[in-house]
Amino acid sequence: MAGRVGPGGRPKGVKAAGLALVGALLLGAGAAGWAYWHLNGNIRSVDIDGALGDDRPARPVAVPSASPSASPVPTGALNILVLGSDSRGGEENQELGGGDSEGARSDTAMVVHLDAGRTTATVVSIPRDTLVDRPSCPLPSGGSTLAASGAMFNTAYALGGPVCAVKTVETLTGVRMDHYVEIDFSGFAELVDALGGVTVTTDVDIDDDRSHLRLDAGTHHLDGTEALGLARTRYGLAGGSDLARIELQQKLVKALLEQVSTTDLLTDPVRLYQVADAASGSLTTDTGLDSLGQLTSLGRSLGGLSADDVRTVTMPVVSAPWDVNRVVAQQPQAADLWESLR
Template sequence: MRPRSSRSKLSTIARHGRLKKSNPVTTVFKFIAAALAVLMVSGVSVAAIAAYDVVASVKPGVHLENEVEGEPGPKFSAIKGGVNLLLVGSDSRKGQAAVFGGEDETGDLNDVTMLLHISEDHSNASVISFPRDMYVPIPGCPDGKGGTYDAMSSQKINTTLTYGGLACTVLTVEELTGLKIPYAAEVQFGGVMAMSTAVGGVEVCVAEDIEDKHTDTYLKAGKHTLQGLAALQFLRTRHGIGDGSDLTRINNQQVFMSALLRTIKSSETLSDPTKVYSLAKAATANMQLSTSLNNVDTLISIALALKDIDLDKVVFVQVPTGEVDSGVKPLQPDFEDMFTTIAADQPIQLGGSTGRGATADPDAPATPEPTASATPKPGTSATPAPKPSVPATVLPDSATGQTADEFTCSVGRTLNNQ
């Protein structure tokens, strides 16, 4: 059990997590892109060689409490059934570039926590963001030395990485959502920079000027193609977005992630072996996988489950929350209802807005009209009608976000309004 003095130390680290320099971000699609890129490198044989080289750059796996060690993954085929995979963005400066500060400037906080859910039939996916300042119960977590840390009834979710590592973050989200999460990855600063550069930059839309002296981010209203440090700082900015809260920062992240996914799935990226291979290396060189993911076959099998999902079937959603002193908490019953729907593997549809940190792009390309099917020639059979899809469950207005095919703009905030 953890001595009382350890609790005090943890509380101190948690408070430091609210300082201006502890606002890192990374995106869920660093992992998705890595797996997808490996798969697409000009054929299965080349993909296999590339995949082994890419995975060789990943650190040894982190054991999760619910995974089965030594369980083999499928061989170059889509994974069977659904997938729940937790992506954790760490603010640790350890091993990172000097521009992010010294290694002793922060603790190891998960300032970004996202859950990727792929449906059983691989027809849709959701990327669920949990605000870093959300108060949650933290279960007893393994301390890495054969013991167990004490459970806590209410702490910010971003302390779980410090409290018990990646395995503790997974246990916390499992208890919070009722879902089993057998896969997880922890990612760091450098991956965002390398990923955005590997695809030649990501074009984002800014509705009003963004000014943030804390991340040195100054962007005029309009379109910007960001890569490297500029892309990372765009994702880190909080003061320059919406109302300056972490909730509107998540909206901003969703603007970037949607644009990144559209870029990754574009023909210009997937038809360029150099880009896709660089993408995979950029991702995995800056992440730590659970042992369940540290397997080439598993990485590729998840990629195969993802690659054919249409952009309009990928939903980015922020969990419903309500305000409390110095943070937020899950908003009930909306929060529980949302995860009941996901646990039942029902597709979800957003009923609310993009949130205060994002807005629709007025210059978005028009959605093409569906074309009429050609009349089959005599003696030939018409294409069988597709199976009817399961109707989506509309989430309450408290769940904000967007789909990957929606073009949105970040709502900026100038220094005069801060």
């Protein structure tokens, strides 16, 4: 399997999406105290820094600005691990194709790198089937998970939750994850519905019993359940490739940005609140992003991000020599990619 690294299409409306996010988050603070309390209380968090301590890649050294600004908006480089959690438990998740078992898996993993100044960004997808050296991770209940060599990437989250997912990514990449954001299985569908659906063009027919999705090649306006099916589709694609699924996921991300940019959220308070409620209710973050104020600050810092400076890539991989159904990082290409994000 050839490793693939290359820019995807440039998502339009990224700046508008950032502004809409700010508006959604500010709704609670500006409209009514109860709304702020409700939205703020929606967000769940995990203390990643406290759990991992200093046994992590170093933070990059910040370069002082030659002309300090009075604006409190942060502008430094930032790396955010974004996971899509395929929850297996709960009636609602099971109805959406989550299955009948307990626990959850990180079936979608993206490292979002914001360059200094927050005017360019790179989104790197990590295939879930990548075999990695999974480190020992601390558990909330005490003790730790066992380290393992040649473990599938998404087992880190299944065994040790967000803390182990972050530590495994940092071990794989050598890059410090400044923040962690997780969106859950059913929450994603609710967010898409709150936005009024999303329009996506597929190049191939999709027929996947596991994700409950059947689409002819072409352009479709999807509701939340269908969009979630598209994000999860794998076995309905030629060869059942995780890399093919990543291509669909990246296309869906761009389509969602288009939808946000064309939806007049800032002048529609009802829709704005629905989107803010769905977004905040589906999130788990690290403790550095677990309030509306912190998320608003992040959103404001993206106000200067140009769509032409955002690219999507996939970590370069090749088939594992001992297992054709798994992949390993392709070197030195993968190392070069992560080095560029430090």
